[in-house]
Amino acid sequence: MTYETDVRMALAVMAHEVDVPSDLAGRTIAALRAIEPRQRPTFRRWAYVAVAGAAAILMLVIGTFVAVRRPPPAAGHSPRTNQYSAATGGTTNSFVGANSDAGTSKSGDAVAGQVGAVVSGGRSSAPAAVAGPATLAPLPSIVRTASISVRVKDFEKSWKDATDVGPNDGGYVTNSNTSESGGQVGSGTMTIRVPSDRLERTLRDLRELGTMTALATNGNDVTSQMTDLRARLRDAQAEETQLVNLMNQAGSLGDVIDIRNQLNDTRTEVEKLQSQLNSYQDEVDYSTITATVFEKGTQPGKPILGTGTLGHAVRTSAHVAVALVAGLLILLGGLLPLAALVLLGWFVVRRIRERRP
């Protein structure tokens, strides 16, 4: 007799030494019937998983759509343009991003309207062509900046045209840089200063170089700062006049020296305030545009690191790294729907297995 047989026999013996109560089944069924009918859940676990999966896929599709539609970043967020608004108080912003492929002219008109609105609210020196609310007096002093990105077919030709846009509109180019892509210069960024009343026109000229991909305009209200500077300048100039009069009336050499020292300080203060006021006035009179021009397939705004072997190596490494990260992100994005489907499939298989013997 084997061990297993011994054990089975022994357990069978044990089992038959205890009698099953005859009414146990009846009591069990009665207990079951006494249970309140359970409210059937309207939303089961698989439904939650299905809804979550569908939501994930939907979000992914929307996210991909938004990412694809997003234009390349405008160069207007560089520190160079920020310096004009660093000392300002009230700020008004407007941003318009437009995709290039569909309805360019339409979006461009909308942009022009936005810019026009900013311009018209600004300078009192604006020409009549720029419609502005005549009842708003005194008009505020606003420092306006803008950044625009334009995609072009022929970078070299368009870049040359872009450098002419500012001077043609009464402005000037303060700086510019270009960057290479694939051994060729494919993008460049320049800073243009134009009279504020020509801002709209200049932006329109730049837009016409190719396909506008982004536009951002910024208006900083510096009225209070300029008013304060003017008041302080008047006070300092009055003090300067008084000190000059006092020095003329001074009786002793010691008094003359003291007054002269004070006068020097006051004149320094006057010059400083005048300089600040002039700076503000210059910023109000001339708007700053950061224009990025790039050929299709290049990354705008990348400065040239150098022309030697080392610079080329650094550029290549940076491009490879960026491409690698971008590729990984694309791969992950592509795998997400698959992962959601696998998860759903796994759950369905699991449920099927649970139901089978």
Add this chain to the structure above:
Amino acid sequence: MHEDERIARIEQWVAEFQPVIYRAAYLILRDRSGAEDVAQETFIRAFKALDRTDPGHGARPWLYKIAVNTALNELRRRKRESSAYAKVGEAAPSEAIASSEKLPDNLRVAVICRYFLDLSEVEMGSVIGVRAGTVKSRLHLARKALAGDLEMAVER
């Protein structure tokens, strides 16, 4: 599944499996009252679970799993509440049961599942919640501990 359909299915299972479950629970708990509770509770739980799952043709291991888990929970509860309860419980009806009581609970449950409920090692793993290797190990240990005593009990 409709309410009436669930009750009909449970009634069928009660007729088919409740005696076995009652006896298995008795072997685990060594207490008729506890065995009755487990034998009822098993089908009440199965009835409620039928609302969200359907064991299909695998009702037997599924019900045994519920029963063993219910019995083990009861066993643990008793041990927590009072260690004296076991001492004043019913006397073992036979020497065979007395010999099996020497085994630790986990080995005893393994023996009952394998040789009384006739579950496979894979099913046992699912019922007890351990891997198949652990099931084999427990059965081996139980065999070593029981071999001599069972032979004597069967011969008598």
